Amino acid sequence: MSKVNGNYLRWRLVLDDEVDTRLEEMEAEMRSGKESWLTGSKHKHMQVLEAKMKDLNFKLQDELMDLLEKAQDVLDGTCSDERKLANMTNDDPWAILGGSELVIHRISNSNFKLQIMAWGLSHTMSRKRSVLRKLEKLRRSETLLARQALTEKVLMSSEETAIAAELERLNHHSGLINQQAAATKDTIAHSMCLADVLRGDLRKLKFVVTVESLAKRDELLKKLDEVVQEDMRLAWLRKSQLQMLELCHMLDRRLAIAPPIASHIDRPQIAYSSFWQLSHPSVS
Structure with missing residues (x-):
């Protein structure tokens, strides 16, 4: 068991490293000053990795379905033996192997x-959960990068009307992100309150193993997992908030430049902030 867990840990670390490496390459490409940074080879490598993650996710889903079907077949056979055992009375005293003994043996094997x-x-x-998290990381990073590229394209056009319209859109989108972040924080707070109530109930059932206590423990695990998922969502929303602030600042600064001067600027000089650390473990 420990060997399998060790292999899984190594597999997950390799997967983490592969995803983080691709994201770091994309960040370096974005900072390089090339106008085609979102259509270059680094971006294609990132898309290939995303396709690989999707394919791996589908394969793991097939494995899950196959295991569930096999488990259902075993359960069907076990139910039949359980009914036989329930209807059996005394075994033949002269039988080497009693009928109930054989049934019990089959049930035990099925349970194992x-x-x-x-x-x-x-x-x-x-x-599968690990793959899904990496896939989510790639998809969210792709969204941030695409948003950056679209804004840069508007900036390079030096059209004051287009820049003003883009600024208005970013401000509106920033407001929506702020609303979602506030809602996510409320969800986290609500889940934590419910988890605290469950913890209090379980303290009273510390040495009790009943259907009720097991159900409460399962519910507590679900609530804690919800908190983890929502916290990861909030981390990405924070990154989006920082990006909105930076992009709006870029647009405001460009509007302040006279059009004749702005037309000679090849690519916006962007002061990339720390939010571009897409491979940061806080959102891995």
Whole structure:
């Protein structure tokens, strides 16, 4: 078991490194000053990696469905044996192997198979969640990069009307992001309150194992996972907020430049802030 967990950890670290490397290459390409930074080879490598993540996610989904079908087949056979065992009375005293003994043996084997499948399901789902997080990271980074490229294109046009319209759109979008960030914070606070209530209930059931206590423990795990997911969403929203501030500043500064001067500027000089650290572990 520990060897398998170690292999999974190495697999996940390799996956993390591959995604972070592609994002760092894209950031370097963006800072290079090339006008075609979003259509170059680095961006194509990033798209290839994204396609790879999607394909891996689909394969893991197929593995999950296959395991579930096999588990269902085992369960069907176990239910039949369970009914037989429930209807059995006394075994033949002269039988070497009693009928109930054989049924119990089959049920025990089936239960062990289900345990193995349950571990396989858990392991596969852990891998799938890891892939989905990396895929989300790539998709969100792609959105930020595309937004940056579109704004740069407007800036390079030096058309005051287009720049003003883009500034208005960014300000509107910034307001929407702020609203979503506030809603996400409320969701996190609500989930944490519910989790605290569940913790209090479970302290009273510390040495109790019942259907109720197990259900509360499961619910607590779900709430904590919700907090993690919403916290990651909030981290990306914060990055978007910082990007909006920077892009709006770029547009405001360009509007302040006289058109004859602005027309001779090849590419906007951008003071990239720390939000471009897309490979930062806080949103991995």
